[in-house]
Amino acid sequence: MTTKVKAAAYRLAGGSKTVYGAEYEEKVSTFNSFKKQVDKMVTVVTNLVTDTFVTEIKQKIVRDSADSSMNKFEKLGQALYKYSLQIDDRSCAGVLQTAKNVLDKAGQEHRSFRTDIIERVQKPMKEWIDVNAKNVSKELKAVDNRRDELDCAVNKLRKKADDPEVKARKEQAENAFNEELERADKLLDDEIKQSQSVVSSAMIAYMEVVEGYNGRMKNIFKVPSFNA
Numbered sequence: 001m002t003t004k005v006k007a008a009a010y011r012l013a014g015g016s017k018t019v020y021g022a023e024y025e026e027k028v029s030t031f032n033s034f035k036k037q038v039d040k041m042v043t044v045v046t047n048l049v050t051d052t053f054v055t056e057i058k059q060k061i062v063r064d065s066a067d068s069s070m071n072k073f074e075k076l077g078q079a080l081y082k083y084s085l086q087i088d089d090r091s092c093a094g095v096l097q098t099a100k101n102v103l104d105k106a107g108q109e110h111r112s113f114r115t116d117i118i119e120r121v122q123k124p125m126k127e128w129i130d131v132n133a134k135n136v137s138k139e140l141k142a143v144d145n146r147r148d149e150l151d152c153a154v155n156k157l158r159k160k161a162d163d164p165e166v167k168a169r170k171e172q173a174e175n176a177f178n179e180e181l182e183r184a185d186k187l188l189d190d191e192i193k194q195s196q197s198v199v200s201s202a203m204i205a206y207m208e209v210v211e212g213y214n215g216r217m218k219n220i221f222k223v224p225s226f227n228a
Contacts, residue, residue: 003145003148003149003152016151016154016155016158017151018147018150018151018154018177020147020181024181024184024185024188027185027188027189027192028140028188030188030192031133031136031188031191031192034192034195034196035129035133035136035137035195038125038128038129038133038195038198038199039129041125041199041202042122042125042126042129045117045121045122045125045202045206046118046122048117049113049114049117049118050114070107071107071110071111072107072110073103073104073106073107073110074103074104074107076103077099077100077101077102077103077104077107078100080096080097080099080100080103081096081097081100083096084096084097084100102220102221105220106217106220106221109213109216109217109220113209113213116209116213117206117209120202120205120206120209121202121203121205121206121209122202124198124201124202125198125199125202128194128195128198132191132194132195133191133195135187135191136184136187136188136191139180139183139184139187140184142180142184143177143180143181143184146173146176146177146180146181147177149173149176149177150170150173150174150176150177152173153166153169153170153172153173153174154170154173156169156170157169157170
């Protein structure tokens with residue numbers, strides 16, 4: 001029988017149950033809420049810049065590559081080009097081919113935009129989820145395990161209150177629990193602050209990237225002059 005199962009059995013039978021402090025519980029709740037929201041933001045940001053989100057997620061693609069499928073601008077440009085080859089009015093065909101060139105430039109700009117969003121916005125938040133938040137979750141689990149060990153030791157001591165070996169094990173378990181709890185408490189403080197910093201920096205980067213993208217796209221889509 002594992003320590004966790006033993007501890008649960010003791011508690012069901014009315015045995016000892018170490019209770020976390022309200023401040024610690026609140027920090028755990030805050031961390032879990034932040035983790036959920038940051039994870040959601042990673043998905044939303046990816047969705048904002050991905051034309052075929054579901055397909056690319058299945059293929060584990062996070063950005064355009066040289067041999068990937070065309071994006072929405074390039075698809076429209078390609079359609080215009082094919083159409084221009086089939087019409088007799090060369091003036092109209094010239095307009096469509098010019099539009100195709102504009103859309104190709106827009107397509108390349110869109111690829112750069114997506115790469116910037118992934119690298120500067122999504123990646124930092126995803127790294128916090130995959131590394132920092134994962135470490136916190138492991139630490140919280142370690143605290144729970146230490147609590148189970150302590151509760152088991154306390155319940156054994158109740159049955160053998162005069163046994164020095166059992167008493168020593170209880171004290172050892174209590175010290176181990178307190179040390180683990182202190183580490184977890186500090187880590188929660190650090191990572192709650194870090195998550196706020198990561199998200200704030202990511203949103204600043206997002207606004208900078210979008211502002212630059214919109215400005216460049218505005219220049220790309222300036223209507224050219226056509227000779228009559």
